[in-house]
Amino acid sequence: MPLKPDNCTIIIFGAHSDLAARKLFPSLYELALWGNLPDEYRIIAVGRSSLSHEEFRQKVYEKMAVFFPKNVQDEAALASFFARLFYVGVDFTRKEEYHALYKEIMEGGAALAASHNLLFYLATPPALAPVIVRNLDHAGLGEKDASCAGWRKIIVEKPYGSNLQTARELNTVIGEVFHEDRIFRIDHYLGKETVQNIMVFRFSNGIFEPLWNRNNIATVAITIAEDFGIRDRGAFYEEAGLLRDIIQNHALQLLASVAMEPPVDFSADSVRDEKAKLLRSIRPVTPGNIGGVVVLGQYEGYRAEKNVAPDSTVETFAAIKFFVDNWRWKDVPFFVKAGKNLAETVTEIVITFKCPPQNYFGPAESCCYTANQVILRIQPEETIAIKFGAKRPGEALITDPVFMKFDYKTSFSEVGLTPYHRLLLDAMAGDQMNFIRQDSVEYSWAIIDAIREAARTKPPASYPVHSWGPESVQAIYS
Numbered sequence: 317m318p319l320k321p322d323n324c325t326i327i328i329f330g331a332h333s334d335l336a337a338r339k340l341f342p343s344l345y346e347l348a349l350w351g352n353l354p355d356e357y358r359i360i361a362v363g364r365s366s367l368s369h370e371e372f373r374q375k376v377y378e379k380m381a382v383f384f385p386k387n388v389q390d391e392a393a394l395a396s397f398f399a400r401l402f403y404v405g406v407d408f409t410r411k412e413e414y415h416a417l418y419k420e421i422m423e424g425g426a427a428l429a430a431s432h433n434l435l436f437y438l439a440t441p442p443a444l445a446p447v448i449v450r451n452l453d454h455a456g457l458g459e460k461d462a463s464c465a466g467w468r469k470i471i472v473e474k475p476y477g478s479n480l481q482t483a484r485e486l487n488t489v490i491g492e493v494f495h496e497d498r499i500f501r502i503d504h505y506l507g508k509e510t511v512q513n514i515m516v517f518r519f520s521n522g523i524f525e526p527l528w529n530r531n532n533i534a535t536v537a538i539t540i541a542e543d544f545g546i547r548d549r550g551a552f553y554e555e556a557g558l559l560r561d562i563i564q565n566h567a568l569q570l571l572a573s574v575a576m577e578p579p580v581d582f583s584a585d586s587v588r589d590e591k592a593k594l595l596r597s598i599r600p601v602t603p604g605n606i607g608g609v610v611v612l613g614q615y616e617g618y619r620a621e622k623n624v625a626p627d628s629t630v631e632t633f634a635a636i637k638f639f640v641d642n643w644r645w646k647d648v649p650f651f652v653k654a655g656k657n658l659a660e661t662v663t664e665i666v667i668t669f670k671c672p673p674q675n676y677f678g679p680a681e682s683c684c685y686t687a688n689q690v691i692l693r694i695q696p697e698e699t700i701a702i703k704f705g706a707k708r709p710g711e712a713l714i715t716d717p718v719f720m721k722f723d724y725k726t727s728f729s730e731v732g733l734t735p736y737h738r739l740l741l742d743a744m745a746g747d748q749m750n751f752i753r754q755d756s757v758e759y760s761w762a763i764i765d766a767i768r769e770a771a772r773t774k775p776p777a778s779y780p781v782h783s784w785g786p787e788s789v790q791a792i793y794s
């Protein structure tokens with residue numbers, strides 16, 4: 317558990333967002349309850365509507381009662397949290413309205429104003445980020461402002477921009493107002509215990525790393541599957557699509573963690589150097605090579621979802637065969653598959669090793685029947701399994717696949733923090749290890765932009781709800 321963060325004011329743009337209701341306020345409340353927030357803190361929620369502090373607290377209460385009924389049981393703790401939660405109504409695009417925010421920050425809490433530590437959180441659609449940052453600067457709330465006495469940091473929710481160009485523009489705008497070491501581009505996957513464990517698994521064990529390369533590994537398969545649709549996020553999905561919602565960030569970060577070189581040390585920059593280098597090594601998809609490499613899909617019924625166009629060609633599924641053109645991974649396929657409304661909810665990485673050169677034991681049909689695998693299950697189970705062949709009891713020498721399994725739940729009694737707990741604390745403490753650096757965000761967008769461009773004229777193939785995607789997906793495994 318990190319040390320207690322410095323006293324600070326947390327300012328959340330997107331006060332009415334789903335993310336704020338489901339993740340940010342509940343996580344902050346729990347951190348307060350567990351004593352992990354600073355001794356002095358205030359949370360200022362910023363939204364467009366005009367509400368009193370009390371009206372806003374009531375709204376947060378109502379959502380919390382629905383999503384996290386347990387959180388509303390301790391009335392005294394909740395009252396103490398709400399006493400530090402404030403609301404300011406601001407039209408994000410109007411710079412003159414930021415004075416009210418400035419006033420609330422600087423004059424609302426005397427003790428905190430003295431500390432001058434401000435953590436901004438943009439839980440807003442990507443198109444709003446540049447204007448908010450510019451307006452913060454105009455109001456004298458930027459980190460590079462001459463008046464900045466304590467620390468000022470900014471967390472930016474994904475998607476960070478909506479393509480390479482907008483991400484670059486956003487990097488430029490934010491870079492004028494905050495130094496890079498104060499910018500926290502969040503991808504909540506990096507706050508997951510099991511994702512952080514990928515590097516620990518690889519680099520704290522001597523037995524895996526010597527095998528972790530093209531000489532021994534046949535394929536790597538990364539799956540991020542959800543058995544539910546877009547829920548009430550039709551408008552967002554029509555803008556984003558699955559490539560931008562899941563592949564650009566979560567999937568590529570998993571790929572980078574599993575394939576990166578060992579860092580020089582375990583500092584945030586050394587780790588992020590290696591991830592950036594890895595992302596840079598991914599072979600670009602082009603109109604010439606897209607066949608058999610990318611399959612996009614859309615679940616049946618997507619076009620009838622709320623706020624979705626009846627002729628939408630937005631993808632809710634993607635399967636991509638990536639190649640990492642470096643010394644370690646040349647020609648090893650990385651199969652990345654993600655989708656909504658698939659057969660199961662599961663995130664996992666399966667590393668399949670090459671088969672032994674000779675098949676001495678039955679069954680005869682496949683020498684790869686028991687190909688060794690390391691299966692890193694990220695969620696819902698938090699397990700690592702190693703698959704190997706063992707002799708089936710009996711007269712004949714027949715191999716069967718068996719598994720050795722580690723399970724977080726049974727091996728550890730400690731309960732891990734959720735990603736938002738952890739990443740909020742990391743940002744307050746200034747630890748950037750699990751946030752995306754400017755170069756990586758741009759490399760990831762370049763990969764996604766190339767796929768989108770190459771697939772522009774191909775509408776996604778339809779797939780039945782609760783299946784494993786369009787039939788054509790088989791093409792990428794051949």
Ligand code: BG6
Pocket residue numbers: 504542561562
């Ligand atoms: C979000 C995506 O970033 O991650 C959602 O916008 C997705 O579409 C979610 O459902 C998955 O996160 P988790 O942690 O619930 O698996």
